[in-house]
Amino acid sequence: MTRTTPLPVAVHGAEGRMGRLVAALVEASPDCRLVGLVTEPGRTLPAGAGHATLPVIGQESMATFLPAGCVIVDFSLASALPGLLEGAAKLEAKLVSGTTGFSPDQHEALRRHAANHAVIHATNFSIGIPALQMVLQLLARTLPTGFDAEQVETHHTAKIDRPSGTARTLAEAWQKSRGGLPVPVHSQRIGGVVGEHTWTIGDQEETLVLTHRAQSRNAFLRGVMPAVRFVAARESGLYGLADVLEDLGRSA
DSSP states (O other): OOOSSOEEEEEESTTSHHHHHHHHHHHTOTTEEEEEEEESTTOOBOTTTSSSSOOEEEGGGHHHHSOTTOEEEEOSOGGGHHHHHHHHHHHTOEEEEOOOOOOHHHHHHHHHHHTTSEEEEOSOOOSHHHHHHHHHHHHHHHSOTTOEEEEEEEEOTTOOSSSOHHHHHHHHHHHHHHOSSOOOEEEEEOTTOOEEEEEEEEOSSOEEEEEEEESSGGGGGTTHHHHHHHHHTOSSEEEOHHHHHHHHHHHO
């Protein structure tokens, strides 16, 4: 069903590199309206300082300043999740989160929010990573015993988590499909590398090498707006980016 009014979208983690890119992406989408910019608790910037027309508000002010029922796009830190979920629950907000490094307890908290509100959580919003994950799951199910896998992930020197959330997601998908020991994951932090994940899978006779390489940070934004529209159309549930891409494929 076509919306008659723009979808209200707020950005949590608005002062970060990804947050700024997401805010610009929302503003460039004619079917959406940027309604709020959220940063760390206790920090506020007036309109004109962080954004031409919107103030940047502290996390504790979400329920006061954001409209009820909005979609909140989150690219922040795992430590910010409790405050985000508290504010989102008061707003009856749906979530699209690309934040990585959640603990098992934090994943459970996200699932509890998803019981009553649609949530998408993905460690990478590029188009290629969920495609790579699907290929890895297929290989994990079909390659004979004797084929072993290892993963190397490379990112810029400012990348905090090691290994990356994407590397963990891919390794977990492989192990869930194949069983056995965890896949060894090797991390490199080099210069300004945006992001690269390479899998080497082989036995004594053959070797397969699969690589996803992000040319720019824009690659990590390609699934964000489809994810926003996806959660806006659903009442509840915890989804991944593969769900979004499959939905797009069915409607194409």
